[in-house]
Amino acid sequence: MITDQKAPPQEQLTRRPRGVVSFLAQHRELASALAFFVLMMLVFTIASPSVWLNSLSYTAVFVSLPIYIILVVPLVFVVVAGEIDLSFASVVGVAALVFSELVLVGWNPYLCLVLAILAGGVAGLINGILVAYFGLSALIVTLGMNFFWRGFIQIITNGTGAPLAFLENTSFHNVFVGQVGIIPVQMLWAAGFAILGIVLFTYHKFGAYVRFVGDNSQSAQEMGINVRLVKVVSFVYVGLASGLVGVLAILINNNFYPTVGDGYLLTVLAAIFVGGTPGIGGIGTVAGGIIGAFTVGFIESGIVAAGLTGYWTQFIYGIVIVLSLVTHRLYSPHHKT
Amino acid sequence: MAGPLVELRHVSKSFGSVYALQDINLALHEKEIVSLLGDNGAGKSTLTKIISGVHSPDEGELYIKGNKVVRWNAARARLMGIETVYQDKALAEHQNVISNIFMGREIATRLGFINGRRQRQEAEALMRRIGFTSKVMSPNSVVSSLSGGEREGVAIARSMFFKADLIILDEPTTALSLTQSQEVLNFVERARQEGSAVLFISHNIFHSHQVADRIVIVDRGRIAAQMGKKDISAIELTELMQDLAKGREVLARKGDAISLEETSEIPSSQTDRRSLA
Numbered sequence: 001m002i003t004d005q006k007a008p009p010q011e012q013l014t015r016r017p018r019g020v021v022s023f024l025a026q027h028r029e030l031a032s033a034l035a036f037f038v039l040m041m042l043v044f045t046i047a048s049p050s051v052w053l054n055s056l057s058y059t060a061v062f063v064s065l066p067i068y069i070i071l072v073v074p075l076v077f078v079v080v081a082g083e084i085d086l087s088f089a090s091v092v093g094v095a096a097l098v099f100s101e102l103v104l105v106g107w108n109p110y111l112c113l114v115l116a117i118l119a120g121g122v123a124g125l126i127n128g129i130l131v132a133y134f135g136l137s138a139l140i141v142t143l144g145m146n147f148f149w150r151g152f153i154q155i156i157t158n159g160t161g162a163p164l165a166f167l168e169n170t171s172f173h174n175v176f177v178g179q180v181g182i183i184p185v186q187m188l189w190a191a192g193f194a195i196l197g198i199v200l201f202t203y204h205k206f207g208a209y210v211r212f213v214g215d216n217s218q219s220a221q222e223m224g225i226n227v228r229l230v231k232v233v234s235f236v237y238v239g240l241a242s243g244l245v246g247v248l249a250i251l252i253n254n255n256f257y258p259t260v261g262d263g264y265l266l267t268v269l270a271a272i273f274v275g276g277t278p279g280i281g282g283i284g285t286v287a288g289g290i291i292g293a294f295t296v297g298f299i300e301s302g303i304v305a306a307g308l309t310g311y312w313t314q315f316i317y318g319i320v321i322v323l324s325l326v327t328h329r330l331y332s333p334h335h336k337t
Numbered sequence: 338m339a340g341p342l343v344e345l346r347h348v349s350k351s352f353g354s355v356y357a358l359q360d361i362n363l364a365l366h367e368k369e370i371v372s373l374l375g376d377n378g379a380g381k382s383t384l385t386k387i388i389s390g391v392h393s394p395d396e397g398e399l400y401i402k403g404n405k406v407v408r409w410n411a412a413r414a415r416l417m418g419i420e421t422v423y424q425d426k427a428l429a430e431h432q433n434v435i436s437n438i439f440m441g442r443e444i445a446t447r448l449g450f451i452n453g454r455r456q457r458q459e460a461e462a463l464m465r466r467i468g469f470t471s472k473v474m475s476p477n478s479v480v481s482s483l484s485g486g487e488r489e490g491v492a493i494a495r496s497m498f499f500k501a502d503l504i505i506l507d508e509p510t511t512a513l514s515l516t517q518s519q520e521v522l523n524f525v526e527r528a529r530q531e532g533s534a535v536l537f538i539s540h541n542i543f544h545s546h547q548v549a550d551r552i553v554i555v556d557r558g559r560i561a562a563q564m565g566k567k568d569i570s571a572i573e574l575t576e577l578m579q580d581l582a583k584g585r586e587v588l589a590r591k592g593d594a595i596s597l598e599e600t601s602e603i604p605s606s607q608t609d610r611r612s613l614a
Contacts, residue, residue, distance in 0.1 A: 205449040212440055215429035222427040223441030224412075282431040 029276025032327045033288040037295045044302035051305040059182045061301050066190030067245050068293035071268045073197035074237040076289040081234045082214035082281025083138040088242040090149035091123040092261030095246030097153050100162050100256035109172040117243035124239020128232030153258050161257040177251045194290050201286040215282025271296040274324040340403025341366045348397030357383040359558045370535045372545035375555035385505050389421040390414030420496030421505040430481040435460045438495045467527040486517025493524045497531050505536045510544050522548045546571040556581050
């Protein structure tokens with residue numbers, strides 16, 4: 001028999017440390033991702049103070065940063081669920097194609113946006129069903145789907161693009177990729193999307209189920225969680241986000257091009273890992289992933305502003321990714337083997 | 338209440354041509370701790386899986402609180418208050434104790450938002466009540482940082498939180514150290530104080546004896562003996578199990594020459610103190 005003396009008094013149990021410092025102490029992945037980003041920006045600012053003390057430089061980065069953020073958020077769910085999606089870059093292209101084809105024949109752009117997002121969702125649904133119900137490897141299936149959708153776009157378009165300049169200065173254009181003061185509107189959409197993602201991940205059953213499924217899918221099953229459904233929903237989430245990104249990307253460029261989305265694959269994945277999601281099922285952070293997106297989003301501009309040529313970009317990417325993983329490994333218990 | 342918590346009447350189960358259980362009659366009562374002993378292949382796990390709804394019996398009936406059950410399955414068993422803690426414990430390693438206790442049954446709003454504060458309060462209250470706290474462990478501790486005994490404790494706490502009438506523990510002390518095993522045995526006692534009955538399955542005769550009110554020995558698909566804890570010492574129980582094992586060797590040598598009934602008469606001076614089935 002254990003006596004009650006062994007149990008600590010109530011206040012000792014219920015007292016939870018508060019404040020920013022203890023919050024970061026409890027969320028080490030987030031803390032080290034943030035520390036890394038701050039450090040990187042410090043180095044950039046020292047290298048070219050005139051650029052990074054000027055708010056216009058941030059505006060420039062904020063034009064494309066939302067795309068990374070919107071893709072990173074749902075991908076963290078998939079990675080935490082113990083899966084991976086390598087097809088989103090091409091799904092972005094498919095959604096862009098759906099939008100541009102329909103808007104060019106005169107459909108209402110808002111309707112076209114909804115259909116483009118739904119097209120992304122269907123692509124995600126296909127991934128989810130193949131992985132969860134057919135038991136196929138997500139790595140291989142989504143790699144295959146990436147080729148499939150990109151090929152599909154090339155066949156439909158014959159490899160040609162389509163101008164969308166007629167949308168510029170329309171209210172639709174301004175609502176999604178206009179500018180409020182010095183902030184590009186898409187940054188606000190991304191912020192909303194990010195908050196929704198963080199809330200879902202942290203406070204909603206779906207986020208909890210994603211962690212359980214990635215952590216120990218057999219246990220989750222035994223405790224009555226529909227493991228397959230959780231996986232499918234995660235893939236659909238990525239698909240829907242890719243659909244939104246497809247439209248934003250071509251609106252920003254005022255142009256549809258058949259390779260739209262191609263460059264996002266590795267950078268978005270890098271953002272997730274830089275952000276402190278280790279790629280072991282059950283562990284990850286959406287907020288950290290967003291910080292990772294900032295890190296990745298600022299690298300290129302930072303390198304160019306520092307006077308290096310664009311040829312340095314990939315080299316520095318490599319250094320940043322490896323260094324940030326080392327940081328996580330040193331500071332986060334989860335990254336230890 | 339009409340009848341015992343769980344009652345098996347004339348239950349038989351076979352897999353192919355092999356009889357796993359033959360004509361089992363067993364009753365488990367409220368707030369009673371019953372240890373189920375038996376060698377590998379004796380039918381212990383088949384018996385527990387019938388109670389937990391994983392298997393359904395070929396013959397015989399199962400009664401819960403005096404009511405005969407039909408279409409018995411694992412989900413219904415859980416609804417009827419029967420929780421099973423399997424050897425894998427069904428825990429998510431990288432999540433904290435609170436999340437694990439509420440896994441799949443979160444306290445949430447209709448829109449699915451988890452009431453984290455209430456979950457923490459409830460988990461803390463439960464853990465304090467069962468003495469399941471220490472300086473290094475809190476409800477926020479991640480399961481991977483816990484010892485084997487503490488993990489078993491989380492799994493037991495989970496079944497206790499949902500007010501199980503019967504908790505089935507499958508080999509809860511296997512691969513645990515001495516002190517950790519003792520912790521688990523303490524949790525079993527706490528579970529009873531919280532109002533649960535416990536079916537305790539273990540190879541460890543001393544653990545089984547220490548924790549039990551009643552000991553049931555299964556041998557070759559039959560209940561070979563059952564006795565109250567006060568009727569037998571742990572040492573005598575060990576001797577009894579050894580005799581049973583020898584009986585089996587005799588059976589193996591002589592084949593069909595010895596019938597099952599004969600071997601259940603254990604050659605021991607303690608016979609009069611046991612009720613033999």
